[in-house]
Amino acid sequence: MSVIKTDALKKTYMLGKVPVPALRGVDIDVVKGEFVALMGPSGAGKSTLLNMVGMLDSPTSGDIFIDGTNVSTLSENMRVDFRLEKIGFIFQFFNLFMELTALENVILPMMLLGKDMNECRRQGRELLHLVGLDERENHLPSELSGGEQQRVTIARSLVNNPSFLLADEPTANLDTENASQIVTLFRRLNAELGITIFMVTHEEELGQKADRIIRLRDGVVV
Amino acid sequence: MRLSIRVILFMALKDIFKDKRILALVVFALTIGYTNVLMSTAVMNSFIGLFYDQITDTTVPHIVVEPREEKKFIEHTESKVKNIEGIAGVVGVASHLNSSGIVILKNKNIGCSVVGITSSLEKNISIIPEKIEKGNFLNDKEKTSVLIGTMLADDLEVSVGQRVTLVYSNGVKREYSVKGIVNTGFLFVDMLNVYVTREEIESVFGTHDRSTEIGVRLADRDAVGTYKLLIMKQLPSDDVKTWEEKMGFFVQLIGVLKIIWNAIRMMGLLTVIVTIAIIIYVNVTSKRRQIGILKAIGARNHIVLGIFLLEAVLWSMMGTFFGLILSHVLAYILNSIRIVLPIGLLVLRISSEAILLTVFLIFIASLLAAFMPARQGSRINIIKAIWGG
Numbered sequence: 001m002s003v004i005k006t007d008a009l010k011k012t013y014m015l016g017k018v019p020v021p022a023l024r025g026v027d028i029d030v031v032k033g034e035f036v037a038l039m040g041p042s043g044a045g046k047s048t049l050l051n052m053v054g055m056l057d058s059p060t061s062g063d064i065f066i067d068g069t070n071v072s073t074l075s076e077n078m079r080v081d082f083r084l085e086k087i088g089f090i091f092q093f094f095n096l097f098m099e100l101t102a103l104e105n106v107i108l109p110m111m112l113l114g115k116d117m118n119e120c121r122r123q124g125r126e127l128l129h130l131v132g133l134d135e136r137e138n139h140l141p142s143e144l145s146g147g148e149q150q151r152v153t154i155a156r157s158l159v160n161n162p163s164f165l166l167a168d169e170p171t172a173n174l175d176t177e178n179a180s181q182i183v184t185l186f187r188r189l190n191a192e193l194g195i196t197i198f199m200v201t202h203e204e205e206l207g208q209k210a211d212r213i214i215r216l217r218d219g220v221v222v
Numbered sequence: 223m224r225l226s227i228r229v230i231l232f233m234a235l236k237d238i239f240k241d242k243r244i245l246a247l248v249v250f251a252l253t254i255g256y257t258n259v260l261m262s263t264a265v266m267n268s269f270i271g272l273f274y275d276q277i278t279d280t281t282v283p284h285i286v287v288e289p290r291e292e293k294k295f296i297e298h299t300e301s302k303v304k305n306i307e308g309i310a311g312v313v314g315v316a317s318h319l320n321s322s323g324i325v326i327l328k329n330k331n332i333g334c335s336v337v338g339i340t341s342s343l344e345k346n347i348s349i350i351p352e353k354i355e356k357g358n359f360l361n362d363k364e365k366t367s368v369l370i371g372t373m374l375a376d377d378l379e380v381s382v383g384q385r386v387t388l389v390y391s392n393g394v395k396r397e398y399s400v401k402g403i404v405n406t407g408f409l410f411v412d413m414l415n416v417y418v419t420r421e422e423i424e425s426v427f428g429t430h431d432r433s434t435e436i437g438v439r440l441a442d443r444d445a446v447g448t449y450k451l452l453i454m455k456q457l458p459s460d461d462v463k464t465w466e467e468k469m470g471f472f473v474q475l476i477g478v479l480k481i482i483w484n485a486i487r488m489m490g491l492l493t494v495i496v497t498i499a500i501i502i503y504v505n506v507t508s509k510r511r512q513i514g515i516l517k518a519i520g521a522r523n524h525i526v527l528g529i530f531l532l533e534a535v536l537w538s539m540m541g542t543f544f545g546l547i548l549s550h551v552l553a554y555i556l557n558s559i560r561i562v563l564p565i566g567l568l569v570l571r572i573s574s575e576a577i578l579l580t581v582f583l584i585f586i587a588s589l590l591a592a593f594m595p596a597r598q599g600s601r602i603n604i605i606k607a608i609w610g611g
Contacts, residue, residue: 047609056518056604056605056608057605077522080517080521083518083519084519084520089519091518091608093511095511095515095608097236097512097515097516098240098512099236099240104236108229108519109520112229112521113520114226160520
């Protein structure tokens with residue numbers, strides 16, 4: 001079953017009055033439980049495709065299906081809700097809320113869904129345990145290492161049981177050891193929990209850890 | 223709308239308390255702004271209240287009946303006084319027979335206002351009987367004594383028991399013993415007035431049952447307009463004025479002062495508005511990426527808007543709370559120092575109405591000030607916010 005599917009996806013930006021095509025008709029299909037790496041050189045359209053799949057941006061033409069729903073036609077508020085419930089985001093710069101503890105960062109998406117606070121905390125602790133940060137739940141991001149911060153981000157991305165994780169260069173700002181731990185964690189989440197992962201990376205070694213690599217060049221899949 | 227309020231409150235509180243020093247600075251600025259607004263209101267209201275009270279308690283009763291322009295006296299005073307006394311809501315009526323004069327002691331002679339009073343009735347319309355600083359008040363039948371305002375007494379260097387000469391406007395010159403010194407704290411009374419009994423001044427002018435004014439005190443000073451019409455119907459041949467009409471110049475002066483004070487108050491309010499707008503704007507600008515993340519993980523625009531608006535409200539509430547404390551402390555200190563103005567002792571009172579009005583104004587101002595930058599924050603483009611550009 002397709003979790004992510006795009007159909008003739010195009011995106012053209014306007015640089016002043018000059019059209020700059022970023023995606024020129026991309027067709028991808030990621031099925032449930034897959035760990036897919038999206039790779040390609042700089043300017044290939046990786047980030048653009050990630051933004052489309054993450055519903056952070058709208059395509060110029062073509063369709064995007066998430067769990068079988070054509071999300072290209074959804075209203076802004078429906079897109080927000082869809083993101084909240086279906087997608088777990090992991091960003092390059094960790095992007096935690098600096099004033100929130102690790103646990104609070106993890107449960108924030110659950111709070112946005114209006115879930116009971118006790119349930120939020122219980123599940124948040126479970127996820128921190130899953131990523132190996134049981135002892136760090138009350139620490140602020142500034143008290144955590146880069147690898148730990150990224151693991152908190154991963155725990156947060158899992159909190160609403162999303163259809164898939166969307167990871168944007170998740171190890172780009174980590175040293176080798178921490179990067180390795182994150183990749184291992186991804187593999188474990190995928191293998192043990194069957195979580196679908198769609199990861200953008202420019203690191204060949206990291207890409208090789210995925211089940212499948214989708215290569216993008218000049219806005220098309222090659 | 224899910225439980226957005228919980229997230230808004232949670233995030234707003236976390237953001238506010240994340241840096242205690244900044245919080246202290248912001249709250250301090252807002253406290254000063256709030257105190258400025260509240261204190262300027264308190265000073266204005268206390269000053270105007272004191273001025274109006276002094277006028278109506280010592281100089282011009284709530285309603286004044288005077289002879290028409292072409293006449294010197296109100297005729298048949300006693301019956302007119304009785305008529306007015308019968309009106310419900312009138313708490314006191316007394317007539318005066320006034321004259322200008324010169325008071326003389328040794329080689330000093332000073333112009334004055336001579337007020338002829340019925341001593342037993344005067345307490346019904348003024349506080350003069352309670353304001354005897356030295357000596358005693360007059361009796362109704364007393365014909366050889368006067369009361370003198372304290373500043374006038376100082377100018378004359380006269381004290382209780384000494385004798386002064388009073389020259390009336392009709393040229394009659396009489397000698398009196400100073401029975402008491404009147405100290406109302408109100409410049410116009412203490413500097414100008416000499417009080418004699420009505421019986422004495424009637425004998426000076428050779429008249430009876432006539433007066434130059436009838437003063438009326440009401441239970442409600444603000445109802446003067448209604449009572450003026452009622453009294454006008456009873457006394458069609460006389461001129462009936464409210465105290466505001468009688469003191470027109472001073473009331474206008476107060477009106478100008480009010481405008482100045484309100485301008486000062488608005489500046490205070492503007493300070494609060496600008497402070498909050500800057501804080502929210504800086505907050506939004508410095509947290510673009512976090513706002514982007516919040517929206518990316520599923521927060522709708524109204525949640526982001528709500529967080530910043532609630533922060534503004536919480537800040538203003540803290541500023542209001544500490545401003546209220548500071549204002550009361552300042553008022554206590556200033557009242558302890560005793561600010562004596564030419565119109566009397568200024569006692570600063572922070573009324574609950576002023577507090578409620580200021581809280582309301584600050585609350586609305588905070589929301590208005592925060593709205594534009596907060597809305598700007600809520601509409602941030604997620605991609606630009608997270609990845610720059």
